[in-house]
Amino acid sequence: MPMKKSNYLIVDKRILPDYYEKVLAAREMLRTGAVREVSEAARQVGISRSTYYKYKDYLYMPNDATECSKAVFSLMLSHEPGILSQLINTIAELGGNILTITQSLPIDGNASVLLTLDTSSMSLTPQELLKRFSNLRGTGSVKLLAIE
Numbered sequence: 741m742p743m744k745k746s747n748y749l750i751v752d753k754r755i756l757p758d759y760y761e762k763v764l765a766a767r768e769m770l771r772t773g774a775v776r777e778v779s780e781a782a783r784q785v786g787i788s789r790s791t792y793y794k795y796k797d798y799l800y801m802p803n804d805a806t807e808c809s810k811a812v813f814s815l816m817l818s819h820e821p822g823i824l825s826q827l828i829n830t831i832a833e834l835g836g837n838i839l840t841i842t843q844s845l846p847i848d849g850n851a852s853v854l855l856t857l858d859t860s861s862m863s864l865t866p867q868e869l870l871k872r873f874s875n876l877r878g879t880g881s882v883k884l885l886a887i888e
Contacts, residue, residue, distance in 0.1 A: 747865060762787045763795045771885075797867070800887055809860040810839065810888040815853045815873060816880035819846035823878035824853070830876060834869070835861040850880060 753761060766781035768774075775781045782789045817823045824843065831838060837858040844852040859866065866887050873882045 747867075759787050759791050760795065760799055763792055763799055764801060766792050767796055767799075797870075797884060809858060810886075811857050811859050811866040811869065812885040812887075813855045813857070813870070813873065814881075814883045814885050815855065816850050816882075817843075817853055818878035818880070819849050819851050820878055823876075824851075826876055826878070827853070827855075827873065830872065831857060834864060834872070836869075837861070854885075 762785040765785045766778070766787065769781045769784065770776075770778065775784065778792055779789055782792045815827070817827070828838065828841075838855065839858050840854070840856040842854045857869075859869070862869070864872065866884050870882055870884050873879055
């Protein structure tokens with residue numbers, strides 16, 4: 741089943757405010773390690789931290805693919821029996837396919853999980869998946885890192 745596209749538009753960036761591109765540039769600086777803190781990235785590109793946080797989860801650069809088929813999530817999970825299994829089962833129930841999964845050693849009762857999904861057979865958008873993952877028992881912070 742293809743992804744729900746009704747929430748998206750393809751817009752020529754020339755008609756958008758310049759701070760959208762600046763948010764993308766700041767996020768790229770953070771992703772690549774060019775800067776370590778949001779405040780530094782925001783300062784370097786010329787936006788406020790609040791502008792960065794307001795738009796960072798909603799702006800993505802297009803690629804050659806016409807549809808989103810991969811999504812990368814970062815999650816913090818409680819180190820309890822069944823928490824990771826619950827996440828994996830939820831993905832399977834929604835029609836997703838796990839491409840990669842990496843879990844860190846638990847520290848202070850929490851483990852970091854980096855998850856890459858094939859979302860081409862899912863009906864939920866990456867943002868809807870983010871909300872679904874956030875509502876699972878034992879899930880702390882959930883971030884959408886990239887889509888393709």
